[in-house]
Amino acid sequence: MLRRNVALVITLLSVLLIRPASLLAQKPLDAAQIQLALKKLTVVGSALYVAAHPDDENTALIAYLGNERLYRTGYLSMTRGDGGQNLLGDEKGELLGVIRTQELLAARRTDGSEQFFTRALDFGFSKGPVETLAIWNHDLILADVVWNIRRFQPDVIITRFPTTGEGGHGHHTASAILAGEAFAAAADPTRFPDQLKYAGLWQPKRLFWNRFNFQPIKPDDPSIAKSLRLDVGTFNPLLGRSYTEVAAESRSMHKSQGFGAAERRGTAPNYFDLIAGDPAATDIFEGIDTSWSRYPGGEAIGKVLQQASDTFDPKNPSKTIPLLLQAYDLLDRLSASAAWSSHPWATVKMRDLQAAIRACAGISIDIAAGDSSVTAGSTIPVSVSVINRSDYPFTLAMVASRYADPSKAVNAPLTNNIPVKTDLTIKLPADFPISQPYWLQKPPNKGSYVVDDQRLIGIPENPPAIPMVITLTDNAMHTIIMEVPAVYRWTDAVQGERVRAVDVVPEVTANLGSGVYGFPDAQPKPVTVWLRNFGVTGPVSVRLKFVTFSGAPGGSSAGLSAWRSDPASVVITFAKKGEEAHATFMVKPPPKGEMTNFLAAEAETVDGKKIDVGITNIDYPHIPPQRIFGDAVAKLVRADIKKVGTSVGYVMGAGDDVPSALRQVGYDVTLLTDDDLDRGDFAKYDTIVTGVRAYNARPRMRLAHPKLMEYVKNGGTLVVQYNSTNPQPLLVDVPGPYPFKVTSERVTVEEAPVRFVHPDSPLLNTPNKITDADFNGWVQERGLYFVKDWDPQYQTVLASHDPNEPDKEGGELYAHYGKGTFIYTSYAWFRQLPAGVPGAYKMFVNLVSAK
Ligand SMILES: [Zn+2]
Numbered sequence: 001m002l003r004r005n006v007a008l009v010i011t012l013l014s015v016l017l018i019r020p021a022s023l024l025a026q027k028p029l030d031a032a033q034i035q036l037a038l039k040k041l042t043v044v045g046s047a048l049y050v051a052a053h054p055d056d057e058n059t060a061l062i063a064y065l066g067n068e069r070l071y072r073t074g075y076l077s078m079t080r081g082d083g084g085q086n087l088l089g090d091e092k093g094e095l096l097g098v099i100r101t102q103e104l105l106a107a108r109r110t111d112g113s114e115q116f117f118t119r120a121l122d123f124g125f126s127k128g129p130v131e132t133l134a135i136w137n138h139d140l141i142l143a144d145v146v147w148n149i150r151r152f153q154p155d156v157i158i159t160r161f162p163t164t165g166e167g168g169h170g171h172h173t174a175s176a177i178l179a180g181e182a183f184a185a186a187a188d189p190t191r192f193p194d195q196l197k198y199a200g201l202w203q204p205k206r207l208f209w210n211r212f213n214f215q216p217i218k219p220d221d222p223s224i225a226k227s228l229r230l231d232v233g234t235f236n237p238l239l240g241r242s243y244t245e246v247a248a249e250s251r252s253m254h255k256s257q258g259f260g261a262a263e264r265r266g267t268a269p270n271y272f273d274l275i276a277g278d279p280a281a282t283d284i285f286e287g288i289d290t291s292w293s294r295y296p297g298g299e300a301i302g303k304v305l306q307q308a309s310d311t312f313d314p315k316n317p318s319k320t321i322p323l324l325l326q327a328y329d330l331l332d333r334l335s336a337s338a339a340w341s342s343h344p345w346a347t348v349k350m351r352d353l354q355a356a357i358r359a360c361a362g363i364s365i366d367i368a369a370g371d372s373s374v375t376a377g378s379t380i381p382v383s384v385s386v387i388n389r390s391d392y393p394f395t396l397a398m399v400a401s402r403y404a405d406p407s408k409a410v411n412a413p414l415t416n417n418i419p420v421k422t423d424l425t426i427k428l429p430a431d432f433p434i435s436q437p438y439w440l441q442k443p444p445n446k447g448s449y450v451v452d453d454q455r456l457i458g459i460p461e462n463p464p465a466i467p468m469v470i471t472l473t474d475n476a477m478h479t480i481i482m483e484v485p486a487v488y489r490w491t492d493a494v495q496g497e498r499v500r501a502v503d504v505v506p507e508v509t510a511n512l513g514s515g516v517y518g519f520p521d522a523q524p525k526p527v528t529v530w531l532r533n534f535g536v537t538g539p540v541s542v543r544l545k546f547v548t549f550s551g552a553p554g555g556s557s558a559g560l561s562a563w564r565s566d567p568a569s570v571v572i573t574f575a576k577k578g579e580e581a582h583a584t585f586m587v588k589p590p591p592k593g594e595m596t597n598f599l600a601a602e603a604e605t606v607d608g609k610k611i612d613v614g615i616t617n618i619d620y621p622h623i624p625p626q627r628i629f630g631d632a633v634a635k636l637v638r639a640d641i642k643k644v645g646t647s648v649g650y651v652m653g654a655g656d657d658v659p660s661a662l663r664q665v666g667y668d669v670t671l672l673t674d675d676d677l678d679r680g681d682f683a684k685y686d687t688i689v690t691g692v693r694a695y696n697a698r699p700r701m702r703l704a705h706p707k708l709m710e711y712v713k714n715g716g717t718l719v720v721q722y723n724s725t726n727p728q729p730l731l732v733d734v735p736g737p738y739p740f741k742v743t744s745e746r747v748t749v750e751e752a753p754v755r756f757v758h759p760d761s762p763l764l765n766t767p768n769k770i771t772d773a774d775f776n777g778w779v780q781e782r783g784l785y786f787v788k789d790w791d792p793q794y795q796t797v798l799a800s801h802d803p804n805e806p807d808k809e810g811g812e813l814y815a816h817y818g819k820g821t822f823i824y825t826s827y828a829w830f831r832q833l834p835a836g837v838p839g840a841y842k843m844f845v846n847l848v849s850a851k
């Protein structure tokens with residue numbers, strides 16, 4: 001094709017969003033993987049799998065559809081999994097959603113498919129679809145499912161769950177209901193017409209339910225008599241693995257849920273029931289033309305690509321490049337025509353063709369930024385290194401960016417195995433937004449995220465902050481224009497080379513030492529603010545005004561004016577970029593009363609820029625590190641809380657913030673190591689508390705348990721927070737002195753009434769008198785994994801239940817054992833304490849104080 005004006009092409013590219021499916025650089029492909037990619041280029045069919053959460057997806061089926069049937073395959077998850085429990089660390093809520101998003105992307109890199117979302121928020125366990133759809137906002141999330149269908153244009157949609165409720169969780173059933181409604185609505189011009197500015201109408205051919213198979217389905221099971229069958233256990237010699245093996249690797253990316261999966265081998269039949277669309281007798285894609293001829297003008301491209309695939313020589317992949325470039329030109333011409341501009345194939349296949357050409361030439365494009373962070377209005381150096389490992393005569397024509405100052409016309413021939421390097425400086429506009437995930441830029445509603453730009457809805461993560469445009473040419477007048485993001489690379493001594501996105505960050509961030517400060521009496525307390533300088537260079541001063549007090553939703557404005565801070569402000573001087581500094585203020589609470597207020601740290605640079613954003617770093621080895629920004633605020637909880645005892649030993653389980661909450665009310669908390677658990681030297685603690693899922697997540701608890709029981713027998717107090725039996729089993733038969741059984745029963749409505757079963761129980765009276773009001777203002781849920789069949793030596797304390805269910809007493813057990821006290825509690829203290837619920841503090845302190 002003719003060489004085009006590169007600036008014009010850059011503008012077009014930004015509209016078409018041709019970019020790799022992931023921010024991370026593509027892994028180099030071996031010859032077998034190139035062969036698979038070439039085969040996939042010949043197929044023009046697509047499937048969208050729909051469910052509710054990260055980990056719901058049938059990864060073996062997704063791997064099969066994408067690599068055996070060679071369809072473009074996507075997983076649409078309603079939510080990002082924000083409401084689950086975290087087995088890796090203490091991130092909860094939206095931070096957990098960020099982790100799970102990255103885990104899904106890691107899974108998709110493994111099974112070769114794409115990831116999409118709606119704005120629905122995982123608000124925690126829901127017992128039915130009616131509640132779910134009311135909280136999500138039915139029309140809003142339906143619009144997002146329709147939007148994803150209109151943009152992806154799948155031939156076939158497959159749901160994980162049935163609409164009839166066997167999926168258990170209300171989110172599951174709701175995902176199937178919405179898929180069914182969207183199947184019809186996506187082709188209806190009267191539904192969500194605003195979307196049609198950016199995407200065409202689309203009628204998928206069929207909607208299936210991927211028959212629910214928590215247990216293997218026997219081939220003679222009458223329920224599958226009419227179902228279509230696919231064997232997803234097929235072996236793919238080009239991958240050297242079966243799809244069930246690929247699935248195990250993909251599924252094991254869900255590490256925050258502890259879903260490491262074993263590899264299965266052998267046949268793995270899956271069954272499909274038609275829910276809507278054209279009947280099919282033998283195959284879910286029956287009668288669907290998935291060849292290039294399905295679209296006008298496509299036949300010629302299909303022929304060339306078939307030839308490329310048929311003649312591929314693994315010993316010399318570059319011989320295939322001329323055919324791929326021929327197809328590239330044909331597609332480039334076609335994509336300008338009306339028939340092709342209305343559907344996504346031109347963009348998708350262009351992207352895949354570029355990847356195939358790069359792979360066949362062994363071309364590596366490394367765009368390394370000088371740092372992982374940059375501030376708006378400043379500059380960052382970027383080194384571009386391009387190497388061609390073939391004799392195909394490519395030339396690196398141009399390295400450009402909207403923000404390059406200036407772009408570079410390199411025009412350097414890419415000789416086999418000789419890298420071409422060029423350095424650029426990127427200057428970001430002064431008003432460039434910080435790299436907050438797009439769905440977290442505005443405060444969410446209860447059931448959904450707020451996203452203003454329609455075009456962002458559905459995509460898994462932010463587009464790269466610094467996209468670069470690389471133009472390759474050859475001697476035959478071909479021009480390949482690729483968008484490749486600048487990334488930051490560094491070497492971790494243990495994990496080797498790691499890669500992360502470049503984030504645009506505030507010049508200075510302010511973080512408070514804790515999210516909640518408890519004031520159990522009228523004593524002032526130190527509150528520390530941490531400042532980090534990302535941008536300002538040279539010695540510069542920042543005035544930290546520190547505190548403004550406010551009431552907020554859920555908090556009261558009572559007593560606001562009585563809070564004081566000393567000093568009123570502090571000046572901090574940074575010598576250079578990257579420095580941290582901190583300042584401590586004494587905060588004096590109102591003398592009396594019970595209230596939750598807020599405190600905000602606020603600073604100003606010399607040139608008057610406001611600093612009120614805090615930063616959270618998420619860093620685990622299995623996902624690229626993430627930066628999340630939030631307001632520099634903390635909750636202040638003022639409640640008169642009396643306590644007994646001072647020293648607490650805490651056995652951290654899966655991870656929670658309860659120790660810092662206990663410190664807030666004056667306990668001296670020691671986190672017990674495995675060695676401490678072995679020594680069993682517990683007598684020095686007034687009370688020992690086990691963190692959430694300690695009897696699941698801390699293997700050493702199996703051996704420590706008898707010693708803990710001995711400690712109770714000798715007069716200690718042991719408080720055990722909830723454990724579960726799934727996905728990790730209990731490490732002991734019973735995590736208590738007398739029998740009981742852990743179930744999966746929950747009370748999910750956070751406002752559910754709580755009854756005092758034994759109003760005279762010491763847990764409700766000493767040292768703090770507990771009243772109904774102490775159960776106000778709870779978040780997400782009352783409790784989870786309640787117990788049943790408890791021994792009569794336990795006394796129950798509280799009872800609660802969700803609407804239309806019987807009262808459940810198994811949320812809290814209290815017993816004496818020997819000279820000591822044992823408490824098992826399934827109430828969600830680990831959520832209420834960090835949320836600053838005053839009543840939860842009082843009640844939990846009563847548990848820790850119990851004798
Ligand atoms: Zn789920």
